Amino acid sequence: MDRQTVSLVIIALNEEKNIRRVIEKHKKYFDEVLIVIDERTTDKTCRIAYDAGVNTFVNVWRDSFSAFRNEAAFKAKGDWIFMLDADEFCSRELLDNLQLMINNELTIDGYRFPRKNIYIDPPENYPDLQLRLYRRKYKWTGRVHEIIDKQLPQDKISRSIFHIIHHKEGKTTEQIGKQHEEYQRLLKLEEKDRS
Numbered sequence: 001m002d003r004q005t006v007s008l009v010i011i012a013l014n015e016e017k018n019i020r021r022v023i024e025k026h027k028k029y030f031d032e033v034l035i036v037i038d039e040r041t042t043d044k045t046c047r048i049a050y051d052a053g054v055n056t057f058v059n060v061w062r063d064s065f066s067a068f069r070n071e072a073a074f075k076a077k078g079d080w081i082f083m084l085d086a087d088e089f090c091s092r093e094l095l096d097n098l099q100l101m102i103n104n105e106l107t108i109d110g111y112r113f114p115r116k117n118i119y120i121d122p123p124e125n126y127p128d129l130q131l132r133l134y135r136r137k138y139k140w141t142g143r144v145h146e147i148i149d150k151q152l153p154q155d156k157i158s159r160s161i162f163h164i165i166h167h168k169e170g171k172t173t174e175q176i177g178k179q180h181e182e183y184q185r186l187l188k189l190e191e192k193d194r195s
Contacts, residue, residue: 004102005031006133007078011068013038014175015045015086022086023052029095030082036072045086063189066140073136082133087167088115094162101133101160109156110134110148115164130164131157143193144186 008030012019019035027033035049035056049056059071073081080102084090090098094113101111111134114127131148140146 003099004080005078006080006082006098006102007031007076007136008033008082008084009069009072009076010035010084010086011038011072012036012041012045012049012086014041014043016043016048018086019045019048020052022084022089023049023054025089026084026095027052027054029090029098031078032076034072034075035086036068036075038068063186064143064146065186066142066146069140069146073140076136079136080133081136084132084164085166089165089167091163091165094160094164097162098133101158105158107156108158110138110152110158112157112159113162113164114160115166117166128166129159132164143190144183 008026010019010022010026010033012035015022023033023035033054035045035054037046037049037056037058038061039058040061041058046056046058055075057072057075059068061068069083073083082090082098101108110131112129112131113133115130116126117128131152134148134152138148138151140148141150
């Protein structure tokens with residue numbers, strides 16, 4: 001079997017304080033890195049990503065995190081997609097074992113990772129399992145709190161022991177509050193979609 005390729009797709013909105021660090025930490029472990037920036041970004045995220053030498057795109061916001069993630073993943077070329085937010089990082093152990101995971105598990109189509117939310121003291125909802133590595137044929141669903149594992153048969157999903165670390169470093173309380181307001185607005189739209 002040929003070596004499987006993996007694309008890292010990082011989505012970002014006003015992440016100038018995190019974007020360089022997330023690119024530098026992950027770049028050498030992936031076959032390609034794509035930064036997909038929300039069109040509403042007003043800071044220097046786009047310039048920093050472009051200067052870092054990775055594929056950088058600006059996407060239209062359609063009131064749906066799933067639509068945004070699906071459009072971002074569509075731009076990737078890898079057999080596998082690893083989807084991260086710009087305020088998340090893979091643990092060193094995860095990065096060191098990435099190729100083993102995708103090339104040795106022929107019956108697996110997706111991996112859930114325990115996520116440490118370290119911006120909350122004590123860390124909230126650990127292990128906060130997130131399906132972030134998947135074969136490119138799958139799509140995200142839901143406007144907010146989007147999921148991909150709804151389409152994946154449970155026997156095709158593996159739970160990794162390696163972590164993703166989530167932090168809000170550089171975010172003000174006001175920015176985090178606005179983010180939660182946006183989530184609430186999208187949840188109302190999602191409820192309206194279902195009715």
